[in-house]
Amino acid sequence: MADPTLGRRLADFAVETSFGTLPDTVVDSVRKRVLDLIGLCVAAHRLPTSAAILDYVRDQGGRPQAHIVGGGPPVPAALAALANGVLAHSLDYDDTHLPSVLHPSAPVIPAALAAAELAGASGRATIHAIAVGLEVCVRLGMAGYDPGAGNSIFLEHGQHATSICGAMGGAVAAALLFGLPGEGVLDSLGMTASMAAGIIEANRTGGTVKRLHCGWAAHSAVTAADLVRRGFSGPPTVLEGRFGFFEAFLHGRYNPEEITRGLGTEWAVPGIFFKPYPANHFTHAAIDAAIGLREQGLDPARVESLTLGVPVPVIRTIGQPIEGKRTPETGYQAQFSGPYAVVAGLLGGGGLGVGPADFTDELARDPLRRELMAKVDVVPDDRATKIFPHQFPAILHARDIDGREWSQEVLANRGGPARPLSAAELALKFRDNAAGRLSAATADAVAGHAARLDELDDVSRLLRLVAEFEPGTADGR
Structure with missing residues (x-):
């Protein structure tokens, strides 16, 4: 047989x-x-x-x-x-x-x-x-x-x-x-x-x-x-x-x-990895590395140069063509830009450190961000390449106008088994995404139904909760 x-x-x-x-x-x-x-x-x-x-x-x-x-x-x-x-x-x-x-x-x-x-x-x-x-x-x-x-x-x-x-x-x-x-x-x-x-x-x-x-x-x-x-x-x-x-x-x-x-x-x-940031996953460690430099005290206004080291296969997605990646025209293009990821992490934002509001068409074309992105090079890094694709590492080096060198490496992605998002962080992500379109009461009800999904006799009960947004709650984002 x-x-x-x-x-x-x-x-x-x-x-x-x-x-x-x-x-x-x-x-x-x-x-x-x-x-x-x-x-x-x-x-x-x-x-x-x-x-x-x-x-x-x-x-x-x-x-x-x-x-x-x-x-x-x-x-x-x-x-x-x-x-x-x-x-x-x-x-x-x-x-x-x-x-x-x-x-x-x-x-x-x-x-x-x-x-x-x-x-x-x-x-x-x-x-x-x-x-x-x-x-x-x-x-x-x-x-x-x-x-x-x-x-x-x-x-x-x-x-x-x-x-x-x-x-x-x-x-x-x-x-x-x-x-x-x-x-x-x-x-x-x-x-x-x-x-x-x-x-x-x-x-x-x-x-x-x-x-x-x-x-x-x-x-x-x-x-x-x-x-x-x-x-x-x-x-x-x-x-x-x-x-x-x-x-x-x-x-x-x-x-x-x-x-x-x-x-x-x-x-x-x-x-399966949950995403903490609303961007191509190849950029996430770059965001974390930039957040790390910011937490070390690096002032974005005093940056002279930035070098983002990433796995070789990643470069074609987030670093090429470099001129385009330094000058995204839309928030969508910014989601696939290594230079933008670095800048977003340096400047900070919402959500879990950087959120959906940080990827708008206006911010992609913002002169301050464009000025910073022009200082970012995306280069291959041997250590990152050896780890890829089990993780998408990033090693970020910066030099400030005083000549001081800064460095931050992120070798494991946030949201995966090595650095899991907690239940509270996942709840924060959901509420940040729902804000402005679902009331707090509806968001609570949706979260409750999802947490007890196995107890529902009909899944339509969950979907009906989110089929229509409450009048007047949309924030226009």
Whole structure:
């Protein structure tokens, strides 16, 4: 008898687990990620692309099936997943798995929440589906990670692994919530592989298309699973087949053991990094290093030069072209700028040290910040490169106008297992994101529902709380 395909192994894992078999650490992690993601969706309403996606979804019409955070009346489930996925990823504040460099929650959780509402699913069923979907997403991403090169093969090909692998994980979550058997989960993977996409060039040279990626992945996930339950099917060899997922995306270079090793007993979910800052994860250690120099007493007004040492693979995202990274035109471009990250950390801000209000178009073009950014060089650092991509280190050196040398190194990212965010810090992040759009009472209710998500008989109870913002609370950010 032939060995089961990799897709079959994932499908069997999905249906053979249940809420009752999930480790407590996984359940706790999922609850926290749902709350974190809802806060991100609320905060993202300040962006013009958020208004654009909501306008697009409303124009489509259709049956009321699931809610968009801040979107008003319910819309078709796949469109709710689309909008929430866009919102979740738009501030670059969503969680990250290392070393795959995936953002698993932004595509998977919106797909799961939309499917859960459509299916009338309980909190327990939703937690189970999210946990499995996140795990599938991470394992696919790790199968495409090259330990020798220390980088994602997806990324080397210009592909956004988050949206590609996230669509697959989201489809598994949606299939579970729709009550599909193992064969249906496998078919959902087979269907979604033909719908997964994402090109990462916008990280380098601009454009807001990356904000669409996780939404499109979530939309594909819900659509694929919904079509499977109506009779569509996919190839059983969707992953390792001659013309399958790994051949198409990775040119056949992948590690199948990352799919199967410890499947069902070893969970990646609790180790996914929460983001403390709303910017590309490669910039976070730079922010922390700059905060460290500020705490040492460095006066930004007396800075003569700054040298940011980072891993070699990071430079092309946050340091090239250096002229552009020193002069971002928008808050979005600033999120991918090493020089801006240093300046933001030196000047300080909101949230957990630097917050969403520190990444605006106005601040990106602020003359003081431009003057400081012009003094920042982004260079390769051998020690940082050796640690990457298990962490995204930064070593920041500064010289002031008196000739004094300053230095701060950050070798482990805040928000990961080595430097976890506390429950209080995650709550602060949520409340900072919700401020101005959710009242204190509503924010408390949302946090309470998320903390007791497994006790909800219908996930719609949580989504209805954030479907509309209170009149007069929007702060215009």
